[in-house]
Amino acid sequence: MSRQKIASLSDLTEGKTVKFQFTHKGKPTEGFVACFKGKLVAYENRCRHLPLSLDYDDGRFFSRDGKTFVCQTHNAIYEPLTGLCLRGPCEGESLKPLKIEITEDEVWLLE
Numbered sequence: 001m002s003r004q005k006i007a008s009l010s011d012l013t014e015g016k017t018v019k020f021q022f023t024h025k026g027k028p029t030e031g032f033v034a035c036f037k038g039k040l041v042a043y044e045n046r047c048r049h050l051p052l053s054l055d056y057d058d059g060r061f062f063s064r065d066g067k068t069f070v071c072q073t074h075n076a077i078y079e080p081l082t083g084l085c086l087r088g089p090c091e092g093e094s095l096k097p098l099k100i101e102i103t104e105d106e107v108w109l110l111e
């Protein structure tokens with residue numbers, strides 16, 4: 001199993017997200033880690049409707065009320081703690097979760 005530093009814990013206060021790049025099965029892939037209700041979650045930055053990033057490259061993942069992630073292309077709404085799409089063209093599907101580990105002030109991706 002490999003480990004890659006993806007963020008500093010101090011950058012992930014409530015409602016914040018950090019994007020990162022990693023290699024998955026030899027392909028460059030983007031992920032994001034977010035702090036929601038005091039928990040850190042990480043997912044591949046790829047909508048389940050079409051293979052597009054959720055944030056459309058501007059780093060915004062949370063809805064205006066901060067309660068869900070939203071895909072900026074067709075407004076699919078995802079539950080942050082589970083990645084489940086609650087509403088939109090891919091309702092019932094889930095974001096691909098990524099394993100992370102926290103050590104002191106560092107957040108690591110485990111692959």
Ligand code: FES
Nearest residue numbers: 047049071074076
């Ligand atoms: S690409 Fe995300 S909802 Fe269509």
